[in-house]
Amino acid sequence: MSDTLIVNAVLVNEGRQFEGDLRIRNGRIDTIGSGLGASAGETVVDAAGALLLPGMIDDQVHFREPGLEYKADIASESAAAVAGGLTSFMDMPNTSPPTLDAAALADKYRRAQGRSRANFGFYLGASNDNLDAVAALDPRTAPGVKVFMGASTGNMLVDDEQVLDGIFARAPTPIITHCEDTPTIDARMAEFRQRYGDDIPASAHPDIRSREACIKSTQLALSLARRHGARLHVLHISTADELALFEAGPLVRADGSRKRITAETCIHFLRFDRGDYARLGHRIKCNPAIKEPQDREALVRALAADVIDVLATDHAPHTLEEKQRPYTQAPSGLPLVQFALPAALELVHEGKLTVAQVVQKFAHAPAQLFDVAERGFLREGHHADLVLVRAQAQQVEQGQLLGKCGWSPFEGQTFHHRIAATWVNGQQVWDGSRLLGEAVGQPLEFDR
Numbered sequence: 001m002s003d004t005l006i007v008n009a010v011l012v013n014e015g016r017q018f019e020g021d022l023r024i025r026n027g028r029i030d031t032i033g034s035g036l037g038a039s040a041g042e043t044v045v046d047a048a049g050a051l052l053l054p055g056m057i058d059d060q061v062h063f064r065e066p067g068l069e070y071k072a073d074i075a076s077e078s079a080a081a082v083a084g085g086l087t088s089f090m091d092m093p094n095t096s097p098p099t100l101d102a103a104a105l106a107d108k109y110r111r112a113q114g115r116s117r118a119n120f121g122f123y124l125g126a127s128n129d130n131l132d133a134v135a136a137l138d139p140r141t142a143p144g145v146k147v148f149m150g151a152s153t154g155n156m157l158v159d160d161e162q163v164l165d166g167i168f169a170r171a172p173t174p175i176i177t178h179c180e181d182t183p184t185i186d187a188r189m190a191e192f193r194q195r196y197g198d199d200i201p202a203s204a205h206p207d208i209r210s211r212e213a214c215i216k217s218t219q220l221a222l223s224l225a226r227r228h229g230a231r232l233h234v235l236h237i238s239t240a241d242e243l244a245l246f247e248a249g250p251l252v253r254a255d256g257s258r259k260r261i262t263a264e265t266c267i268h269f270l271r272f273d274r275g276d277y278a279r280l281g282h283r284i285k286c287n288p289a290i291k292e293p294q295d296r297e298a299l300v301r302a303l304a305a306d307v308i309d310v311l312a313t314d315h316a317p318h319t320l321e322e323k324q325r326p327y328t329q330a331p332s333g334l335p336l337v338q339f340a341l342p343a344a345l346e347l348v349h350e351g352k353l354t355v356a357q358v359v360q361k362f363a364h365a366p367a368q369l370f371d372v373a374e375r376g377f378l379r380e381g382h383h384a385d386l387v388l389v390r391a392q393a394q395q396v397e398q399g400q401l402l403g404k405c406g407w408s409p410f411e412g413q414t415f416h417h418r419i420a421a422t423w424v425n426g427q428q429v430w431d432g433s434r435l436l437g438e439a440v441g442q443p444l445e446f447d448r
């Protein structure tokens with residue numbers, strides 16, 4: 001493995017931004033300093049003032065393997081991820097078959113080895129009848145247990161109250177929830193179907209998948225977590241109303257203790273709102289739904305104010321053909337990994353977040369929240385998962401897309417930052433326009 005010295009970078013880490021150099025040796029961050037001199041045989045990269053960040057860790061993706069490979073697979077989506085500066089991902093269990101026991105989980109880790117360009121973790125899914133598998137999960141083999149407390153893609157709804165109670169009492173890892181109350185959604189859906197038949201306008205999605213459905217379900221998850229003292233991470237918060245339910249403050253407090261109840265939002269809730277359905281239709285149909293401009297603004301502020309702890313993608317590819325079907329048959333979800341970091345950095349360009357805050361929410365926080373060993377920070381001794389970002393405008397074009405479904409909700413948009421290089425485990429895997437080398441992703445280790 002060739003060692004690398006990155007010089008003249010602006011490093012962003014743990015709230016600080018400073019000029020410096022970084023040496024990679026044997027796959028690890030060896031030295032962070034300034035004025036470092038190259039050793040014989042070392043590859044030298046002149047960053048020329050670009051930002052050097054820890055690679056992003058995406059705690060919510062749907063890479064569709066096994067069973068739905070016509071939409072996406074681990075090889076294609078991890079390629080898109082590293083091109084976007086995301087060096088680790090945590091994948092959801094709503095595959096076919098769903099990931100409901102230790103054997104299905106082990107199968108996913110086997111599939112990823114040697115095929116994933118990014119580091120990987122896989123969630124165990126909960127169902128109405130696998131409580132014993134949830135309780136028996138080895139916490140070092142999965143970032144967490146995913147509970148669909150609202151029905152979405154795949155049939156994984158957990159709505160048996162006793163089972164839900166059992167999950168919150170017995171899960172040995174963080175519990176990760178999709179919160180949308182299905183009866184509330186079903187009632188709204190019936191009203192809209194009566195009015196429109198199958199051809200409901202895409203813009204009705206936030207009225208059907210309503211804010212009330214989100215609030216009700218999130219409140220239930222929080223009350224279960226408080227009753228049992230469970231670690232709960234509520235995924236993809238989409239409304240301003242839910243924010244009041246969470247504690248404001250850093251994920252790791254000054255005394256070293258960590259929040260037990262945390263919240264995530266996703267990049268599409270920060271870049272789109274109700275006004276975008278007219279242009280993008282089902283391309284931005286997702287669950288929970290993209291809501292009002294006021295929600296979008298409140299979510300950005302909540303990230304800055306440490307009410308929301310984690311930024312993720314919920315990368316959920318579907319084919320364009322599927323997206324063109326009438327509302328009731330068009331699946332929910334959008335592909336995001338390749339441009340999520342440039343999209344997040346638009347918030348920096350707009351003066352709403354700092355680069356350090358993006359790094360906190362998209363790299364440090366997921367590492368801390370899921371006890372990921374030796375990743376997520378620029379620290380000597382950590383694995384060298386790095387991304388070099390240049391402040392240079394680029395337009396998103398279809399021809400650049402590496403995800404299998406071949407489209408992006410960002411096509412045609414101009415971003416003001418581009419991913420100039422990515423390293424995974426010390427190997428350069430992206431040079432700004434091409435993938436490099438082999439699939440060197442490793443399983444994430446959970447230090448618990």
Ligand code: DOR
Pocket residue numbers: 062094152153178285286287288316317331332333334
């Ligand atoms: O929009 C969504 N798509 N939300 C989910 O909860 C699932 C995801 C998918 O798998 O397509």
